Amino acid sequence: MNRIKKGDTVEVITGEFRGERGAVRIVLPKEGRVVVSGINLVKRHQRPTGRVRTQAGIIEFEAPLRLSNVALVCPRCHQRTKVAFQIDGEGGKSRLCKKCGEPID
Ligand SMILES: [Zn+2]
Numbered sequence: 188m189n190r191i192k193k194g195d196t197v198e199v200i201t202g203e204f205r206g207e208r209g210a211v212r213i214v215l216p217k218e219g220r221v222v223v224s225g226i227n228l229v230k231r232h233q234r235p236t237g238r239v240r241t242q243a244g245i246i247e248f249e250a251p252l253r254l255s256n257v258a259l260v261c262p263r264c265h266q267r268t269k270v271a272f273q274i275d276g277e278g279g280k281s282r283l284c285k286k287c288g289e290p291i292d
Contacts, residue, residue, distance in 0.1 A: 189214060190259065190270040190282070195291075197223055197257040198267050204252075208260055212249065220251035227252050263289040 191197060195211045204226050213222040229250045235243040261268045264287040271283040273290075282291040 189216060191221060191254060191257070196260040196262065197221065198260050199223075199226060199252065199256060200258045200267070201256045213251075215251055218251065219254045221254055221257060222249050222251050223257065224249065259291070261286060261289070262291060263287055 191211060191214060193211050193214055196208055197211055198208045199205050207226050209223040209226045211221050212224050215221065227250045228247050230245050230247050233243060233246050258267045259270055260266070261284040263284060266284075266286045268284045268286040270291065271285050272280045273283050274280055283289065284291055
């Protein structure tokens with residue numbers, strides 16, 4: 188089970204965007220990366236290609252960040268936190284905030 192899921196709010200803890208918060212849009216488990224809404228925007232120049240009508244000019248997109256560079260923000264206490272896992276009666280796992288002890292899911 189991943190400690191960070193799509194839809195979570197995370198805070199960047201290192202690098203150029205340190206301290207910025209955003210919602211996780213995409214989790215890339217194989218790469219160990221996440222795409223966070225509004226963070227790590229990269230501009231790319233794009234030319235129209237072939238017959239397919241593509242958007243020309245400058246496009247902006249969010250480049251993935253390393254999972255190790257972001258921390259989960261607890262939706263209850265709004266603090267940057269670590270995730271604890273709790274095993275429930277049915278053998279499933281749920282996430283808990285280590286700061287306030289509240290469930291995150
Ligand atoms: Zn909390």
